[in-house]
Amino acid sequence: MITLHGGGAGFGLPEISPFVTKTEVQLKMAGLAYRKQPSKPMASPKGQIPFIDDGAETIADSSFIRAHIESQHGIDFDEGLDLAQRAQAWAIERMIEHHIYFALVGARWLNDENFAKGPAQFFSDLPDTQRDSVRAAVRDQVEHNYVVSGLGRHSPEEALELAGRSLMALSLLLADKPYLMGERPCSTDATAFAILAGIMTPYFDSPLRQRLMQFGNLVAYVDRMMARFYPEHAWERQAEAA
Ligand SMILES: N[C@@H](CCC(=O)N[C@@H](CS)C(=O)NCC(=O)O)C(=O)O
Numbered sequence: 708m709i710t711l712h713g714g715g716a717g718f719g720l721p722e723i724s725p726f727v728t729k730t731e732v733q734l735k736m737a738g739l740a741y742r743k744q745p746s747k748p749m750a751s752p753k754g755q756i757p758f759i760d761d762g763a764e765t766i767a768d769s770s771f772i773r774a775h776i777e778s779q780h781g782i783d784f785d786e787g788l789d790l791a792q793r794a795q796a797w798a799i800e801r802m803i804e805h806h807i808y809f810a811l812v813g814a815r816w817l818n819d820e821n822f823a824k825g826p827a828q829f830f831s832d833l834p835d836t837q838r839d840s841v842r843a844a845v846r847d848q849v850e851h852n853y854v855v856s857g858l859g860r861h862s863p864e865e866a867l868e869l870a871g872r873s874l875m876a877l878s879l880l881l882a883d884k885p886y887l888m889g890e891r892p893c894s895t896d897a898t899a900f901a902i903l904a905g906i907m908t909p910y911f912d913s914p915l916r917q918r919l920m921q922f923g924n925l926v927a928y929v930d931r932m933m934a935r936f937y938p939e940h941a942w943e944r945q946a947e948a949a
Pocket residue numbers: 724725726727748754755756757767768769770
């Protein structure tokens with residue numbers, strides 16, 4: 708059975724890591740049996756979660772995990788899409804992973820209140836003598852990554868404007884379809900759901916979340932995906948921010 712290494716449930720979400728959520732949804736789409744194992748990013752060969760163990764193989768990075776599932780388990784997540792549609796799905800995924808995801812990172816890690824009740828907790832089990840310094844060093848690294856992504860070079864208002872344009876693009880691309888590329892979920896729906904739900908959870912309030920909540924079709928889409936892939940999860944996206 709496949710072992711999926713991830714962060715576990717939290718922050719009002721079935722899984723705290725957006726990229727682990729992507730992979731978990733793809734495992735569910737594929738109908739493959741898996742078990743979840745809580746793991747820290749440094750346990751991964753690439754220093755990030757998700758990674759999976761499948762038999763004797765360990766595969767890190769959600770896109771390579773997807774490729775592994777497709778090649779080794781005979782799954783085509785984009786079944787029914789022609790080549791141009793597959794290319795569009797991939798391009799949309801890149802926008803979500805390399806742009807909207809970093810807006811999520813900014814809202815979770817750089818906002819003091821959200822950081823304190825969210826990512827700061829990742830370090831709770833460290834010894835007292837190390838906790839504060841490790842927490843500050845990792846936060847600095849994430850802030851650096853945010854700057855390198857491009858968004859962190861702008862004022863918060865400008866970064867929100869850019870992220871908002873990507874959210875609008877996604878909303879327009881989804882339009883009134885149930886899923887991004889049509890009537891059935893494809894690979895990119897796992898990514899879109901994962902990152903939108905990570906922004907939408909009321910556990911973290913932010914101007915980004917408020918902007919996202921203005922796109923009614925994206926809100927309904929996340930609800931639809933949550934009900935389909937995590938029916939057991941009590942999703943309370945309309946609750947007041949904690
Ligand atoms: N390209 C990677 C991105 C994974 C990623 O950013 N994972 C985050 C958690 S959502 C992580 O492990 N961050 C810790 C770090 O970068 O040190 C993938 O698709 O798997």
